């Protein structure tokens with residue numbers, strides 16, 4: 001008894017009297033900034049300053065120590081991370097390739113991470129590379145913003161086999177953009193290009209800055225019941241969710257900003273809120289049409305979750321004037337869906353149907369001055385039983401090749417109910 005008491009005292013006195021441990025670092029780089037996230041054992045005091053020759057950012061943390069070595073991979077902004085410990089003060093130095101502006105803040109723990117110190121590095125704002133064709137050019141392409149959900153510090157949902165939603169959404173978004181860019185009159189704008197986080201508001205702002213005609217956010221979320229599977233299309237609801245599942249989904253989705261590392265959204269003033277609501281109503285109507293078109297195209301090849309259509313208060317869909325939808329491509333928590341979402345041939349099938357749906361929407365509701373608006377003025381034919389492509393071509397005095405080109409069709413097979421736009 002006496003012996004064990006002595007042992008306990010010894011251990012107690014040999015523990016360092018440091019309050020904070022720095023446990024590791026993650027670096028995420030996007031086109032506009034690089035984010036360094038330090039994991040801390042608890043909230044910490046720190047001082048940050050920038051130095052020149054060579055350019056570097058210094059972080060001093062009193063009463064702190066490093067728990068693990070800080071290793072980083074090759075990065076476009078950070079050359080290396082150094083550190084030293086003196087009088088219980090930890091100094092971390094980020095050596096930079098060039099002078100950058102730094103911003104830093106602390107984040108409280110959430111479901112995914114504990115206390116964090118976030119440092120954002122960015123150069124002075126570059127002029128926006130805006131697509132000017134929209135106003136000036138006639139017969140312009142429609143622009144479809146493709147947003148891969150989550151990213152960087154925010155992995156999104158995680159499947160049973162360890163698949164991260166942020167990776168699935170990026171792969172699908174890239175494939176979707178490629179398929180869209182193969183369509184005449186349509187052009188994709190990729191919102192997230194790599195593994196980094198963009199806050200919800202920035203996502204639709206990027207779409208607006210580039211005059212997008214449609215915003216599509218790609219997701220693959222989880223549900224606590226692993227049996228639940230299937231895809232769904234969602235649009236914004238300002239009143240309430242269409243179902244408990246939709247409400248739950250929007251709640252978990254909207255948390256992404258805090259996981260990804262965003263402090264607090266600035267509040268809008270009353271006047272801008274009124275204008276915002278007005279223009280959003282018009283966009284809502286278009287969102288509904290576009291989502292319906294994608295939904296009916298997707299259901300031809302993909303299993304839907306229930307009706308596969310819902311509404312909820314998703315922050316990422318709150319663009320005031322760009323019609324927006326969120327596509328849940330499947331439940332990553334369901335082993336079957338998880339497998340499909342990693343299968344290239346499934347992704348190809350899925351993205352083709354989404355593209356067809358988007359295309360059908362734009363033919364129904366073409367924005368003015370677009371190539372599609374010029375096409376949609378022409379006649380269309382709904383394929384009936386017994387129709388063949390050559391029969392339709394001769395009936396309307398055109399050629400098979402011309403019909404195929406107008407409709408971006410590669411095969412000569414037509415299906416009953418298919419809408420064919422006839423060349424002008």
Ligand SMILES: [Zn+2]
Pocket residue numbers: 149150156157165219220221253
């Ligand atoms: Zn998601």
